[in-house]
């Protein structure tokens with residue numbers, strides 16, 4: 626960490642005026658997490674005006690340019706955040722029938738950075754809605770894949786509710802090595818979350834380009850090294866993060882997690898369509914919280930029976946299988962102990978699903 630470089634960058638940033646308060650952005654407290662490596666790489670977050678994309682982008686650019694102009698700075702990574710209490714994530718735009726996501730055009734396919742060249746398969750874990758257990762499923766699948774002897778990674782790209790730090794009980798900030806962010810490792814899985822880079826108390830409303838920039842950074846600035854499989858826990862719905870993944874050209878397929886309710890199923894359809902539209906194979910649908918298992922082995926179908934399986938069939942995509950509702954799973958997750966790494970009956974369920982995913986990725 627280069628202390629004097631930080632001071633010089635801070636001084637350069639102090640020359641920029643925050644349009645909201647009229648004070649400079651440093652004095653206004655808009656600059657956070659400023660760091661500078663020995664190699665001259667500078668990083669910081671910038672709290673930008675909420676609800677005014679143009680003002681936000683121009684402030685971010687001004688700050689980046691000021692930092693870049695400081696002698697000794699070789700590169701600048703600035704991530705914009707917007708404070709707004711109770712801010713809601715943006716709804717993905719919806720267009721007409723042929724274009725349910727409101728995409729202005731088919732996503733432009735760009736070359737992926739060299740950064741992920743050591744990753745054999747990258748798989749998105751998606752869901753139509755929040756709260757269906759997508760992150761829980763992604764975390765346990767990653768642990769099961771690692772238990773099968775594969776080099777597995779998990780990238781938590783759920784900017785609206787990163788849960789990987791809790792699921793794996795990690796509350797430190799990651800370190801930098803040779804200008805790259807070093808992922809954590811737990812239960813044999815390499816881990817990185819946008820939650821490690823953001824202040825958890827900050828209510829953050831991300832705008833489209835920022836979501837895409839953050840995700841690109843998590844793919845290219847993290848030292849993933851050689852991996853057989855990298856699972857990406859995506860934000861619920863279909864939006865900018867998904868487009869970014871598709872544009873990286875590294876996405877091998879997508880798994881969709883749903884609960885059995887009809888409401889959730891409408892969203893499954895939208896998810897399937899997005900991936901189809903961009904020729905990303907849908908590996909299949911996992912039905913989470915499929916039933917509540919009694920101590921006598923009886924099943925209580927709290928949210929209806931077999932809905933996700935029927936939807937998968939209707940949509941012509943594979944049904945990977947159900948995950949029952951385990952009342953003790955929430956506690957295990959809050960304790961930072963993924964059940965897939967324990968003797969819990971869920972470990973078998975996740976292992977079977979991991980087997981199918983490994984087979985799809987030609988790793989099984």
Ligand code: ADP
Nearest residue numbers: 755756757758759760761949950951954955958
């Ligand atoms: P999402 O990522 O879809 O928002 P989470 O993975 O955060 O959902 O899960 C939401 C809540 O449901 C968490 O408290 C989690 O522990 C719980 N949960 C998820 N799957 C199950 C399950 N199969 N059985 C019991 N609780 C579950």
